[in-house]
Amino acid sequence: MDARNLLVLLSFGITLVLLVTWFHLPLLSLTNKEALNCNIYSGWCTSKNRFHSSSSDPNPINKPTTFSNHHQQLKHEFDVPRHPLDPLTIQEFNEVRAVLSTHPLFKSSNSYTLNSLVLEEPDKELVLKWKKGQPLLPRKASIVALVKGVTHTLTVDLNTNQITNHETSPAAGYPTMTIEEMMSVLDVPLKNNEFNNTITKHGVDLADLVCLPLSSGWYGTPVEENIRLIKVQCYSRKGSVNFYMKPIEGVTVLVDMDKKEVVSITDNGQNIPIANGVDTDYRYSVQKLNKELKLINPISLEQPKGPSFTVDGHIVKWANWEFHLKPDPRAGIIISQAKVRDPDTSELRSVIYKGFTSELFVPYMDPTDGWYFKTYMDAGEYGFGLQAMPLDPLNDCPRNAYYMDGVFASADGTPFIQPNMICIFESYAGDIAWRHAECPITDMRVTEVRPKVTLVVRMAAAVANYDYIMDWEFQTDGLIRSKVGLSGILMVKGTTYENMNQVPDQEYLYGTLLSENIIGVIHDHFITYYLDMDVDGSDNSFVKVNIKRQETSPGESPRKSYLKAVRKVAKTEKDAQIKLQLYDPSEFHVVNSLKKTKVGNPVGYKLVPGATAASLLDPEDPPQKRAAFTNNQIWVTPYNKSEQWAGGLLVYQSQGDDTLQVWSNRDRPIENKDIVLWYTVGFHHVPCQEDYPIMPTVSSSFDLKPVNFFERNPILRMPPNFKDDLPVCKAQDSA
Amino acid sequence: MDARNLLVLLSFGITLVLLVTWFHLPLLSLTNKEALNCNIYSGWCTSKNRFHSSSSDPNPINKPTTFSNHHQQLKHEFDVPRHPLDPLTIQEFNEVRAVLSTHPLFKSSNSYTLNSLVLEEPDKELVLKWKKGQPLLPRKASIVALVKGVTHTLTVDLNTNQITNHETSPAAGYPTMTIEEMMSVLDVPLKNNEFNNTITKHGVDLADLVCLPLSSGWYGTPVEENIRLIKVQCYSRKGSVNFYMKPIEGVTVLVDMDKKEVVSITDNGQNIPIANGVDTDYRYSVQKLNKELKLINPISLEQPKGPSFTVDGHIVKWANWEFHLKPDPRAGIIISQAKVRDPDTSELRSVIYKGFTSELFVPYMDPTDGWYFKTYMDAGEYGFGLQAMPLDPLNDCPRNAYYMDGVFASADGTPFIQPNMICIFESYAGDIAWRHAECPITDMRVTEVRPKVTLVVRMAAAVANYDYIMDWEFQTDGLIRSKVGLSGILMVKGTTYENMNQVPDQEYLYGTLLSENIIGVIHDHFITYYLDMDVDGSDNSFVKVNIKRQETSPGESPRKSYLKAVRKVAKTEKDAQIKLQLYDPSEFHVVNSLKKTKVGNPVGYKLVPGATAASLLDPEDPPQKRAAFTNNQIWVTPYNKSEQWAGGLLVYQSQGDDTLQVWSNRDRPIENKDIVLWYTVGFHHVPCQEDYPIMPTVSSSFDLKPVNFFERNPILRMPPNFKDDLPVCKAQDSA
Known part of the structure; x- marks a missing residue:
């Protein structure tokens, strides 16, 4: 994120906490053995605490982002696969990154995204023959990467630390978006004055803006050719955490996902007011209690000897x-x-x-x-x-x-x-x-x-x-x-x-x-x-x-x-x-x-x-x-x-x-x-x-x-x- | 039940307990205020004890019939209706019987069955207007009775103790069977030598016989005209309480429900063996336990403050x-x-x-x-x-x-x-x-x-x-x-x-x-x-x-x-x-x-x-x-x-x-x-x-x-x- 954007963002006030994560993610580059640092990576960082306290917390979205999943990382740091179908472990992910980093495609962290990185399951017949106690079948990772608009599928052999397969896909279509891509897309309209003016014309303060990255489908139109597109539509979160009930109707921004550029802005909703959003906040902390629904005595599935699984x-x-x-x-x-x-x-x-x-x-x-x-x-x-x-x-x-x-x-x-x-x-x-x-x-x-x-x-x-x-x-x-x-x-x-x-x-x-x-x-x-x-x-x-x-x-x-x-x-x-x-x-x-x-x-x-x-x-x-x-x-x-x-x-x-x-x-x-x-x-x-x-x-x-x-x-x-x-x-x- | 039948039945050994109820029910005649006596009316008599002990009781069907629902009767003896839709109470049933007994149709308890006796709900508009605290709407009973093959529908007004409506039905069809009718039907084949011989020919001991009263439908055939028919098919309960798995296939007895006479006996199953019934008893008391299914720890829906209704x-x-x-x-x-x-x-x-x-x-x-x-x-x-x-x-x-x-x-x-x-x-x-x-x-x-x-x-x-x-x-x-x-x-x-x-x-x-x-x-x-x-x-x-x-x-x-x-x-x-x-x-x-x-x-x-x-x-x-x-x-x-x-x-x-x-x-x-x-x-x-x-x-x-x-x-x-x-x-x- 550059300094100019940061200044603009600061004026958004409390929205900063939300938006800051959208901006820096694609720039992130961690070294091979580095643990995820939640202070700079808060979009990912979740903790039990974060989610469990929601009901009793009167206004959780304004809380500072001090939570961390560091202990979660530690919990899994020494995970080892024990079954041929076990997912890749932290260590294996890091090994894959080390192998990939030797390949010219992945030299610069800015030039690629790993849209999928999962275990390549061993052949079914091998898995069926495998028995507990036997040595684990060779571990491989399957990768779908997007590099300069081209989809590459690769296999990394984790026993030989080699890339054993590498193909580019002839099929139309692109891989699953990464969360970083979804987030980074939301940055694009905000840099566009026309967009900001449009939002303002709809009576929405930019500080109240929440936007969503909407996959745009495919309709065989010329604009879709050889370009990865996404549409951004936005909402006002003024007065309710339930921004979905306050759409800025008619405003659609077509974005080039790879170039991170606005392709076009449509506004068909000039006369459509933003809904008032009254009583749409669903959080328990803001409810006026309902007597009837409060009358249910606590009920619980209880197993004093513990679960049976x-x-x-x-x-x-x-x-x-x-x-x-x-x-x-x-x-x-x-x-x-x-x-x-x-x-x-x-x-x-x-x-x-x-x-x-x-x-x-x-x-x-x-x-x-x-x-x-x-x-x-x-x-x-x-x-x-x-x-x-x-x-x-x-x-x-x-x-x-x-x-x-x-x-x-x-x-x-x-x-x-x-x-x-x-x-x-x-x-x-x-x-x-x-x-x-x-x-x-x-x-x-x-x-x-x-x-x-x-x-x-x-x-x-x-x-x-x-x-x-x-x-x-x-x-x-x-x-x-x-x-x-x-x-x-x-x-x-x-x-x-x-x-x-x-x-x-x-x-x-x-x-x-x-x-x-x-x-x-x-x-x-x-x-x-x-x-x-x-x-x-x-x-x-x-x-x-x-x-x-x-x-x-x-x-x-x-x-x-x-x-x-x-x-x-x-x-x-x-x-x-x-x-x-x-x-x-x-x-x-x-x-x-x-x-x-x-x-x-x-x-x-x-x-x-x-x-x-x-x-x-x-x-x-x-x-x-x-x-x-x-x-x-x-x-x-x-x-x-x-x-x-x-x-x-x-x-x-x-x-x-x-x-x-x-x-x-x-x-x-x-x-x-x-x-x-x-x-x-x-x-x-x-x-x-x-x-x-x-x-x-x-x-x-x-x-x-x-x-x-x-x-x-x-x-x-x-x-x-x-x-x-x-x-x-x-x-x-x-x- | 007459003495001759009783002697025949005694030779059935343990089956007696089961069968005895089938025989006497239609002969039963209680006076107006009499409570149901379980000693002579055991087919009806159920108690919590009877049903709750089934799982731990190793062989419940051989138990003497000492249970009683007398305390259940007492529990409801003083029930009074409090809502216009409340069902008839014990007292109301007895009042209905008193009113009916004054009518020539119901003089002899042998000549009629009350196939349905329930509350006649007040008109919907009256119920909708009624509010708690107001006097109850007039109570009426609706009766469907079968007298000499004719279906009568009657209304008894429980405020005036009058029969206020009495019609005979022009529609084809008969009312719902009473349980007494279902049971009494099962007596009929047993009195028939041809039937007994047929069963014996199938290799089934009469002592092991269990029969079911099967409604015969309607197919527009001459035999169905002006006669209430039922079919009886039987099973052997030798070796398993689950007699259903041991049909005496092909043997069907057509019975005149009103005359209690065998109309015809069919046997198309001479060559069909009775299935052996091995391992068909589903009672817990007779199972060899299954280790896997025993492994589930107790689980329960618990509400320490009690239910909320x-x-x-x-x-x-x-x-x-x-x-x-x-x-x-x-x-x-x-x-x-x-x-x-x-x-x-x-x-x-x-x-x-x-x-x-x-x-x-x-x-x-x-x-x-x-x-x-x-x-x-x-x-x-x-x-x-x-x-x-x-x-x-x-x-x-x-x-x-x-x-x-x-x-x-x-x-x-x-x-x-x-x-x-x-x-x-x-x-x-x-x-x-x-x-x-x-x-x-x-x-x-x-x-x-x-x-x-x-x-x-x-x-x-x-x-x-x-x-x-x-x-x-x-x-x-x-x-x-x-x-x-x-x-x-x-x-x-x-x-x-x-x-x-x-x-x-x-x-x-x-x-x-x-x-x-x-x-x-x-x-x-x-x-x-x-x-x-x-x-x-x-x-x-x-x-x-x-x-x-x-x-x-x-x-x-x-x-x-x-x-x-x-x-x-x-x-x-x-x-x-x-x-x-x-x-x-x-x-x-x-x-x-x-x-x-x-x-x-x-x-x-x-x-x-x-x-x-x-x-x-x-x-x-x-x-x-x-x-x-x-x-x-x-x-x-x-x-x-x-x-x-x-x-x-x-x-x-x-x-x-x-x-x-x-x-x-x-x-x-x-x-x-x-x-x-x-x-x-x-x-x-x-x-x-x-x-x-x-x-x-x-x-x-x-x-x-x-x-x-x-x-x-x-x-x-x-x-x-x-x-x-x-x-x-x-x-x-x-x-």
Whole structure:
């Protein structure tokens, strides 16, 4: 940051604390072994303290930035990988940087960004053979770097300290932005007088300005050629920490991300007032208390003997489950080698080799200038894991939760800690795992009920306004539920209207008038999961069990019809491109072709969709082409190490030439193969006033459920609750 | 029971305890003020003790029947109604019996059954006007009685002690069976030598016999005319309490329910062995323990300051909710006058006038002789509330639950207690009501998270083999979730096959081979809800908010398409007959036509379907005609006091002439009316081995969710968890 800018900034008063971090990050250059210094790197620096005190702190945003994650660094300084899939450690990150620094591309820290630096997982067959106690498989790092507009992918071998692979990508599109890039972009408009004048004309003091870096999509227009673009839109935070509810509508700055230059400034919102933001601050510290909601006595999930799971490095063991868990900057949570113990044989049996959120697609439904481009692909553009903020220990997860930190690389490769990024806890909601009571008809005195306790792995990613609560829930009956919760804050549009009675009959608002001068714009959310199923091994097939009406023959039965289950094995990929239909239902099984149960049923797991929504955009609409992975709800592809990201490796400004749709259209054989199942959870969101100024969580999920995988109910022998096992609890304040 | 039968029965040995109740019940005649005597009435008699000890009791079915619900009777002896919707009390039941006994129809206790005896709710407008503290509205009882094959409906005025209304029904069909009828039917085959010989031929000792009364549906065949029929099928309970897994396949006894005579005996199963039933006993007391499943430490929902709800008679108050709750012999749980408090005005605002499970439909998908008729309508045929067994306090519901008893009338009007039929508890699963964390981009130090605590009202009905766990869940954000959990035991079919490799390619099994000689037959479950929505009053409309693709005009936008929300008010009933479609989605709003929010949106609640299934049977198939209420997922009818049971008042052997489909086809106006919303939750169940010998719970649900009902998020001001509020807990055994 140069001195001139600093002076300008000082006049912003309290905003300085916020803005100062945006400016210096791209200039940062740490030496190889240097620990991250929070005093100059505060944008990254988080601490438990920072996040945990928010509720009781009356005005936390004005606090000086004295917090530090130094102790977090120390905690992980001597981490060593113990499993082939363990993420890169601090030491390994530093080794990678040392290797890269010998390469001409990375001589000057100003000339490149490392947009992705993660473990290059060993070949699947090697991982499958590896056993605990054996020497670790060779460690490699996979790097995606942007150098002068060109995307390079590299492999660094950490055993030989060599770059063993180096390619430039022929695909359109750019890698995931680094947080430094997102922040640095926000500096650009502020240096532009036209922009500053525009903001002032809208009646907003520059000191109250908060801006967001908005990925601009791709529309095939000339301005998009050979240039990495981003759009900046801004808000006023005057009077409310909830600046999202105070958009400076119509002002969009198009920025060249690499040159850090304003390309154009649009202002279509001269007549649109900034909403007043009254009562939009959602912080507890500023609320007038609500008597009714205060009346709930404390309630807590209590385990006086402690949790029943163990976490050994990245291996989680609980009840009959065992899996590898790691944070990932792009996917968020990665579950690997999930295995469930067979109660009959005590054998650990494979279910999933690897499961994660591959991509998101969030198109807004407003074709006008300031809105049409909002068609976010959060994982590939912003990094879903990068946006996963530290969890609040008593509110994001119950008290007994275990927390796992993320150790990621910043734009120059320096490792940093994302503390408390993932939590693991046992949940009991009062639900029932199974039950039966004999009825009075038989008069057998039997009532047997088993409580349902599950293990939840959770992350919460705040991709700017929206908060995604991502759960993987493991049940003792073998079921895995993957749940998406949507909360956070709407992306709203400013309007001149204060009441619907002012809106002419013919006018369509693209959303709901939520408050005076505020429209909640309609949008969709799609979350696409990569599910490399290995049901009892890698040799799997996908079977559609179609449930269809069968008419009876004359005289066959007093019934005219019944439903018949018709099994069809998918031979090639196109057989497994599936749109769900209520009136043409199927079950979707992944079976092991080589294994049968004792009575001869193929061993399998089924995908059970929950409530969902489909993308209804025109398939030829550019955003839909880029997000063509949402063209079906289900896909199955043969395993291919390079096909993990449903929208392609390089999603930013992608053109749709490297999506799941493109791969699947090759129509490769998928019968008796190592196959990958893809499923998309969707939501249509027509905002309502209850979503203002912050949204109650809305959730959906899908299940992976054993289907003739076990010989019988695997939790038949599970005990019920007995009174003497349950805890004795006292109120804390009387303790 | 006559002496001859008793002697025969004594030779059955331990089965006597079970069977003795089947025989004497219809002969029972209690005087007006007599309390139920459990020594002669053991089929009804339940006690907390009976059900709570099941898990620790090694062999409960062999215990002498010393339990009693006498203390339960005493507990309710002096119950008085305090709200116009409160169910009939013991005293009122006895008054009804006194009034009826003066009528010639009811002179002889042998000649009639009271198939339904419940409160006749006062007119809705009177209930709506009634306020606490005012004198109770006149109390009336509504009676459905079967006298010599004719269904009578009567009203007894409990203020005047007069029969004020008396009609015989012109509709086809019979009333809900009484439990006495179900039991007495089972006596009939046993008196028949041919039957006894048949059973013996199948290699089953009569001492091991357990039989079930199976409603026979209606198929328009001559044998069904003017006769109330039921089918009896039997099982062997040799070696396992789980007799359901040991069907005597192919043997069906058709019984005249009124004459108590065998009409015919079919035996198509001569070659089909009885399955061995090995390891099918699901009782904890007989299990070999499973190490993995024993490893879960005790976990409990703890509230050291106690629950936050109150139950005053039948009024439940919790957080911002207030509603009337009562047990009903047919519907199970009835929620009335559910109101939520507006945090801005502190006003209690109406959401639902009355909500309950109106009917179920469970068609099995096997058209062969012993199976085609299995198309159960559990509420109208068996009484969903009658089948709701006492809940197991530490396993069906968490420790802090409150239990509500059912007080119902037996076949002669004598009141009896269904103890612990409904539980009410607060649930916290570790989930999040809302959250937002500011991301590093803005660097504002804000993380605000609120835990999600809900209030659950639960019942578990065991309709013979199946257990339905029925939840109404209230959320502080105004959402009501109605959830159906399916557990219990499959209805299975005997087969000669022991392995799928014995099944010829062409042969279709109508289900899944679950174990040697056992097929789990494919079936559906439909649960249809009556939802008399009164959103801020009775003047409501149903609005379909269709979400459809809008193509942009050339040059309008770089986007080719977006989704548009198109509101359409349903004018008449047919506008609201809705089949859900993923690719033609809508939101379904019930709005108050007279009320708008401050910014002018209509005040409403929306129905949000969860995962569901549609009935695919031929609409002209007799079972589908009788269950025509499943022809759509959503219906809306104008309020009509007589249209509450979706399959008609008289469902047993109904012919489909009095269903929701018939009413709705009248296509009455529904705009700006007092309207009733109907929603059906569906499941296709293709059984799998994991469902054997008892099924892990599978659930689905739908939500009623405020949509512009509140001005803003109603739980904005809710507090987070603070460490000092949460309990301190110790393990019980170290306490």
